[in-house]
Amino acid sequence: MADASDGPLLSTPLNALHRELGAKMVPFAGYDMPVQYPTGVLTEHNWTRSSAGLFDVSHMGQCFLIPEDKSFETAAHALEALVPADVLNLKPGQQRYSQFTNAEGGILDDLMITRLGFPGHEHWIYLVVNAACKEQDFALLAAGMPKGVTFRRADNLALIALQGPQAGAVVARLVPALAGLTFMTSTDVSIAGHWCHVSRTGYTGEDGVEISVKNEEVEALTRKFLADPRVKPIGLGARDSLRLEAGLCLYGHDIDATTSPTEAGLTWSIQKRRRVEGGFPGAGRIQKELAQGVxxxxxxxxxxxxxxxxxxxxxxxxxxxxxxxxxxxxxxxxxxxxxxxxxxxxxxxxxxxxxxxxxxxxxxxxxxxxxxxxxxxxxxx
Amino acid sequence: MATTRYTKDHEYVRVEGDVAVVGITDYAQQALGDVVFVELPSIGKDVAKGKGAAVVESVKAASDVYAPVSGKVVEVNADLEGAPGTVNEDSSGKGWFFKMKLANPKDLDDLMDEAAYKAYLATIS
Structure with missing residues (x-):
């Protein structure tokens, strides 16, 4: 894991809002991030499980893979050389969890892969990677994409997550169509006048969405959500206890360059075609583990x-x-x-x-x- | 009258007769956040000044609680086992950790009184 802890801390576009809300700020993956707000981790955790919690995850890395020939297959094939997921069979708007693997079958990072569903952009692939690994991941992608597939960082985008049993209702109040968005699918819509990429996903085990929006618009959108009495801001402390209870891996802790997806219990994220065909870094080890056990x-x-x-x-x-x-x-x-x-x-x-x-x-x-x-x-x- | 002294690690020791009550300060409980577990010493254990005597765990992390003075543990706050959050609610009262018999009352002279502790807090916050 690339450690971005040297040098001055970076901040997300919501930094001033976190401070206004009374957050306790800590360094995390090179960013100045809220670990908790005044009510504390327990209350924030329980609020997310019972209502809706709003998380700033703008420190995570967002990027696009854009095939020049406008063929989704071109981009999908290129990405499949780096990850064990079946990218090729993603439907427009569909999202999958995967990992960048190394030649030894270890995990370099875990990530979310989405085929955009927006008309005219259905050949684009959108990725979200971990903050601590993003420079390394982006270098891997920049070097790994063949001629004809453009890797584009999305440093102009912020990312927020709205998680909890009320999260769906909160976004549907602003955009009724979002009520029907199902787990691991995404759409592109205007929310309160802000153009957003919305994924029905998260890192808490709860229903919820992650919303990608322009840096200069994320604070206005966040304030809009926080104005709903069902929504409270949640820090990294509760994010960790929520994902731990949900059994979700934290990169650098539960998975790293020595653990394989098979050992990590992530075999479900390697679809059948890829298990059979291989063709991703470390496929030899992973296929052997699939056949003989870990x-x-x-x-x-x-x-x-x-x-x-x-x-x-x-x-x-x-x-x-x-x-x-x-x-x-x-x-x-x-x-x-x-x-x-x-x-x-x-x-x-x-x-x-x-x-x-x-x-x-x-x-x-x-x-x-x-x-x-x-x-x-x-x-x- | 009870005398209370404080350490730089944010423990307090309140002397009541020949017994001293040990806990963590309000500053410490706020810094820790929600306390979810407290590990207390066994009764009869000899603890040494400045050495770990108990452990307090928040959602985030585990922290040692050091004995402010040397002595023998004579009582522990068993209520914390079922209600560790008492440390957050009333750190200087019901949220005490253990009581000890002082081995050397002069140990107290090395600790801060309330005014000195408040001045110390002002330097670190």
Missing amino acids: SRLRVGILPDGRAPAREGTPVKAADGTSIGTITSGGFGPTANGPVAMGYVNRRFAEAGTPVLLEVRGRDLPAKVVSLPFAPHRYFRG
Whole structure:
């Protein structure tokens, strides 16, 4: 993961608004970002699960792949050389989760891939990548696109996420047609006079949307959403506890250049054609793991007691043998207790397997569980 | 009359007779955010001044609570196990961590009184 922590912090176009709202700002992936607002992480987490939370995710990297021949297949083939997802069969407006893999089958970053659905732009591919990896990802794309496919950074765009059971109703009040937008699809519409790319997706396990809008318009649009009493601003602290309960990976923690998508339990994101055909970096390892099984697997881990087990906590079998490590762990407000995920030897990966977590020198009982800790509540129509 | 002293790590120690009540200050609970777990020392344990005696965990992270003075733990606030949020609600009252018998009352002389602690807070905020 490229660390952008050296040098002055960057800020998103919502920086002044965060401060006005009383946010506690922290450095994150090279950006000055809100970790929490005055009500605190627990309240923000619970608000998102019960109403609608608004997140500034403008630090993430947005870009386009544009084929000169206006053929979507041209762009899709080019991207498929870098990711294991089936891009070719995306319908206009459809979105998929994938990963940039390296030659060893490890994960360089995870990303969202969308085929634009806007008439006249159906051959365009829109990508959203992690903030901490974006320079590296953009360099990979710039170098990886063949002649005839233009890689274009979208530094002129901000990104906000509206997440929670009321998120759909909040956007539909402004644009009724958005009520019918289903999970992992996108559309391009004007919201309150602002041209937006809207995806029914998110990073909380809840229904919701991510909205890409011009930098100079994002504050006005954000204020419009915050004027709705169902919406409150949410910081990175709650974003992390929400995604952890939803069992979603955080790059650099749960997945990295050494973990394969197969080990990470992301096999679902590699569609059948790609599993068979390969043709992406590290396909050899990943196809071998698909056929023969992995040696370690990412699993949910639920401590029996109240003590959280943080990232780096050793996981042991009942006899004390080391079998893995926690990669994300903390307190789950919705689970109302500690929750964690990590990698364990595959012989211990079955849900219900008792394990021990070494926290501050003591072995605390826990068990392997299936993810997520909070059920996904996506809107599938 | 109870005497309260403070450390630079934002613990307080309130001396009531020959027993000292230890907790974290309002500044500390605000900086930590929502407290979700507290690990307390066992009763009878000897704790040394400046060494970790308890752990307080917020949603975000785990932090050590250091013993402000040396002594023996004589009581712990078992209510925090079921209601760790008490540390946020009433850090100087019901949110206390443990009580100890001082090994050396002179340890208190090295700590800040309320005025000095307030002045210290002004320098770091």
